[in-house]
Amino acid sequence: MPKVLVLYYSSYGHIEQMAEAVAEGARGAGAEVDIKRVPETAPQAVVEAAHFKTNSPHPVIEGPDALKAYDAIIVGAPTRFGRMASQMAAFWDTAGGLWATGALHGKVAGAFTSTATQHGGQETTLFSIITNLLHFGLTIVGLDYGHAGQMDISEIVGGAPYGATTVAGGDGSRQPSAKDLDGARYQGRRIAEVAAKLTA
Template identity: 75%
Template sequence: MTKVLVLYYSSYGHIEQMAEAIAEGARDGGAEVAIKRVPETAPDEVVEGAGFKTDYDHPIAEVDELPEYDAIIVGAPTRFGRMPSQMAAFWDRTGGLWMKGALNGKVAGAFTSTASQHGGQETTLFSIITTLFHQGFTVVGLDYGFQGQMGVEEVKGGSPYGATTIAGNDGSRQPSDTELDGARYQGRRIAETAAKLAA
């Protein structure tokens, strides 16, 4: 059975919800799925002052375990149009895996959240995807087979580069059904692609 890791960082829980939907889709695609998060690197006073969520159910991922998976789906919110330092710090520790080519040929994807509709979703996805390409992954986005990302009848995330959600400036907007469906679709496509490449 294909093994998929959903690896995320979430400050307020939006990306955590998307990670759960991504995992659900990957399971529907026939994969065995683990959901893990990267360590918090912000000082305690920043975490407390900003009201970051701290009660996560998912364990912390270890860099050395990444080669155990056939696919890794990476999710993080934007920080000024790029992945946050917490996620970047985790991938900055993977130089040894890169030197060995330990992740070459595996499948990956990215998902994100922003406060506004034009808050850097695609540049944030590309900051994650660039890292994935350097590690040798085959990257799978949110193709237009998911028609939910089309149209402007409602506020919604979604990009051909990966599933997204919009949190609102105060973080009060939660992922919509459409956005969660996009995450499920991408998770399933990645799991199915990984299974085909492993066959």
């Protein structure tokens, strides 16, 4: 049974919902799953002024060394101008020791994100996460077209071959749709399945 970590940062709860769906999919494939979040790095005044969601059922990760305990790491962060949010980037910036020792080589990983609009940088944000993960030697699993929901054009849908996504709306009022959450579950399951094969 592979051990899977869903590691996320969420300002308004959209990525938190996606993280829970990713974890659900991984558990459905028989994995042991933890959900953790990275620390908030924005000043408290900014957090309050922007009305960030500050209550979460998931603990803050203890630090980069905690990543060594997992067979798969699935990373979720919202976009900030076409790249991953600085809170997630800051966490990986502290993980140089893991990079230097190759501690994460061969583990499985994936990425998921949220943007305000359909063209607000979903794919570039996924690439920014994936680029970091590749530097740490992780094996990437995306969201293949077995999740056919990402090809639907009858409504706004998230999803890209590079990872599960959702569209939050400029004011954050749009919540992840059933198709978006299905994509997250699908990707979580696929990553857990690949991790199980590699750890068998």
